Amino acid sequence: MIAVWHCQGVTSPSTAGAVRQGSLRELNLAVVLRRIATADRPPSRAEIAAETGLTRATVSAVVDDLIGGRLVAEAGPAPRTGAGRPARGLVLAGDGPAGLGLEVNVDYLAACVVDLAGTVRHHVVRRADLRPVSPADALARLAALAADARAAAARQGLTLAGAALAVPGLVDAGGLVRLAPNLGWRDVDVPALLAGHRLTEPVDGVPPLVVENEANLAALGELHAGPPGSASFLQISGEIGIGAGIVLDGRLYRGARGWSGEIGHIPVHPEGRPCRCGGRGCLERYAGQEVVLAAAGLAGADLPADTAATRLAELAAAGDPATRTALADAGTALGVAVAGVVNLLDLDTVVLGGGYAPLAPWLRPPVVAELSRRVLTAAWSPVTVRPAALGARSAAVGGAASVVRRIVDRPVGWLAHSG
Numbered sequence: 001m002i003a004v005w006h007c008q009g010v011t012s013p014s015t016a017g018a019v020r021q022g023s024l025r026e027l028n029l030a031v032v033l034r035r036i037a038t039a040d041r042p043p044s045r046a047e048i049a050a051e052t053g054l055t056r057a058t059v060s061a062v063v064d065d066l067i068g069g070r071l072v073a074e075a076g077p078a079p080r081t082g083a084g085r086p087a088r089g090l091v092l093a094g095d096g097p098a099g100l101g102l103e104v105n106v107d108y109l110a111a112c113v114v115d116l117a118g119t120v121r122h123h124v125v126r127r128a129d130l131r132p133v134s135p136a137d138a139l140a141r142l143a144a145l146a147a148d149a150r151a152a153a154a155r156q157g158l159t160l161a162g163a164a165l166a167v168p169g170l171v172d173a174g175g176l177v178r179l180a181p182n183l184g185w186r187d188v189d190v191p192a193l194l195a196g197h198r199l200t201e202p203v204d205g206v207p208p209l210v211v212e213n214e215a216n217l218a219a220l221g222e223l224h225a226g227p228p229g230s231a232s233f234l235q236i237s238g239e240i241g242i243g244a245g246i247v248l249d250g251r252l253y254r255g256a257r258g259w260s261g262e263i264g265h266i267p268v269h270p271e272g273r274p275c276r277c278g279g280r281g282c283l284e285r286y287a288g289q290e291v292v293l294a295a296a297g298l299a300g301a302d303l304p305a306d307t308a309a310t311r312l313a314e315l316a317a318a319g320d321p322a323t324r325t326a327l328a329d330a331g332t333a334l335g336v337a338v339a340g341v342v343n344l345l346d347l348d349t350v351v352l353g354g355g356y357a358p359l360a361p362w363l364r365p366p367v368v369a370e371l372s373r374r375v376l377t378a379a380w381s382p383v384t385v386r387p388a389a390l391g392a393r394s395a396a397v398g399g400a401a402s403v404v405r406r407i408v409d410r411p412v413g414w415l416a417h418s419g
């Protein structure tokens with residue numbers, strides 16, 4: 001897996017002279033750890049000193065702290081660059097802190113563990129129709145899955161330093177799920193319902209539990225695992241509802257209240273079909289999973305969300321005319337909405353995730369056609385449209401990765417815990 005850590009927000013070491021001693025140590029730890037996290041190959045202490053402007057003595061002291069705190073480990077000898085003993089390269093540790101990623105969706109629960117280097121060390125998906133289940137019961141089942149993940153992490157020498165939970169709905173800053181329409185949740189206080197379960201170790205600067213919209217966490221997962229270069233992109237999660245995560249310059253754009261990305265309610269036919277939101281002609285009514293299933297002749301088949309996408313992909317691959325037409329129409333509507341977003345935000349990449357990931361071979365051509373017609377800059381700078389690197393279930397992995405990224409950004413909090 002490729003870990004993409006974007007370098008932002010760290011003050012240059014040359015400007016650090018005036019800061020307090022404690023802050024200076026904190027800054028140096030962050031600078032050195034970030035350098036190791038973003039390196040193409042394991043750098044030596046001398047290389048880090050040369051590239052950061054820190055003295056070799058400072059780098060050595062900082063690296064010793066990071067190794068002692070299980071954030072960094074020594075790899076094999078680096079390529080010899082001169083006379084003397086070959087220096088050892090430095091890598092992110094595989095036995096230190098890890099993130100716990102959780103997901104509640106309409107028809108499954110998921111839990112995963114991602115280590116500091118971005119490797120998924122544990123991942124369990126449990127199928128369950130959660131629509132008839134109360135939020136408290138659904139979260140109790142999730143807590144059991146989380147306890148298994150915690151035990152699996154401990155067996156591998158990892159410590160869970162924080163958790164992120166993906167839900168398919170609108171979440172406010174305190175973790176209150178305002179509305180998850182397809183789960184039937186309204187004003188569900190998730191942190192309160194999980195308060196009796198100890199999911200992670202307390203670490204300064206890392207929230208024990210972040211609750212976040214699943215499209216947003218899926219976008220973070222894509223940022224973490226996707227091919228390098230796409231630092232500004234739109235990640236679309238196509239399920240019964242359609243959500244999007246917006247990543248700008250390597251950072252998730254959550255909006256003023258954390259509710260950005262409701263692309264499913266962008267109108268594509270202003271006087272069109274009525275939508276559950278009260279509006280008319282929303283994208284969801286033309287490219288949502290239920291609509292596509294109905295157009296493909298599968299209405300009422302009552303397929304679980306992921307099975308539905310797989311079934312549509314099978315039919316499309318077999319050349320079924322109704323399914324091909326349904327996907328072409330959905331792709332056209334999607335392309336119209338996405339073109340508006342791309343014109344507004346100047347994104348170079350559109351990622352088809354969630355239930356759209358397995359359907360990308362059929363959705364991509366009509367989306368690309370609409371982008372070519374409607375995006376002003378498309379003629380000289382085409383927009384890349386591709387399936388999600390993590391496939392249909394990237395939200396839990398994205399959530400776990402967001403936890404470890406906090407530690408890379410501010411290692412001193414973890415070191416205080418581990419020391």
Ligand SMILES: [Zn+2]
Binds near residue numbers: 277282
């Ligand atoms: Zn709507």
